[in-house]
Amino acid sequence: MIPPQPPPPPPRRPQLGFLVVPPYRVQGLSIAGEETVVQVPEMDLCFDIGRCPRSALSSKFVALTHGHMDHAASFAYYFSQRQFQGMGVGTLVCPQALVQPVHNVMRGWIDLEAQRTPYEVLGMGPDDEIEIKNNLVLRAFATLHTVPSIGYVVLERRSKLRPEFVGLPQEKLVELKQQGQSITQTIDVPQICYTGDTMWGPFFDRPDVRQAKILITECTFIEPGHRSRAAVGKHLHLDDIVELVKISQAETIVLTHLSRRTHIGQAQKWLDEAIPSEHRHRVVLLMDHRANKARYDQQTAEASAPPPPEE
Secondary structure, eight states: OOOOOOOOOOOOOOOOEEEEETTEEEEEEEETTTEEEEEEGGGTEEEOOTTOOGGGGGOSEEEOOOOOHHHHTTHHHHHHHHHHTTOOOOEEEEEGGGHHHHHHHHHHHHHHHSSOOOOEEEEEOTTOEEEEETTEEEEEEEOOOSSSOEEEEEEEEEEEEOGGGTTOOHHHHHHHHHTTOOOEEEEEEEEEEEOOSOOOOGGGGSHHHHTOSEEEEEOOBOSTTOHHHHHHTTOOBHHHHHHHHHHOOOSEEEEEOOOTTSOHHHHHHHHHHHSOHHHHTTEEETTOHHHHHHHHHHHHHHHHSOOOOOO
């Protein structure tokens, strides 16, 4: 007698997308309508929290863009697990309109768990800032989605010698400083921008957005005939990315939030056809595991290669 065919194994959780744009790692999961969480470990920061993969717990800050379930579902679990694992109190940064709803959810968990989880929540409006690490500032800006939403730019705040004092000897600079003169100025260098879910808007032309070293943005609709669908849900389409590469100065533009219905291989073909060749190398898909692994392997090989012989 032929034994019955065993049932298939359960589906596995998607693998974290991962890429390196030195000196930063960008990792996470982003599938439209299911979950989105993007982590930059070097900044102690997650953008959105999705279903909170274990790696996300190590970040002290979560910058929530909006309240849709696929982006916000696990903030209570994030708070709870950080406390349970002795990682300290987590901080959720979010649109001002979501502060009270976050408190409401956390009060509900007191009734469910019969205990109180410590947490911090900070509401942000356009151009509000918070320091997340020494010399790193998180700044909010308004975006355009179907619910209250904001995007974020991480700025490296540097102190630089004023132009009129460049070239002066050190003893003269010390003398000027002792006289009470300000010899330095503060400049902000945009490092990472994260838009969250949004349609096209004037914020893409903000200097801090345009000049970010890494731009992480959604591209929910990539199929040529889905422009109208993108407009209905206030999402970006591939046509918007074509315009974006023209104005963004980013070294790398990371696309997130593709639908599961879009095959990665087909998405890459549409990108090849739509993005001008001089910009194509700058545009990567967070969830393209094969291409990102090849990119990482090449980076590793280049880093470990012996230096060229001196002439």
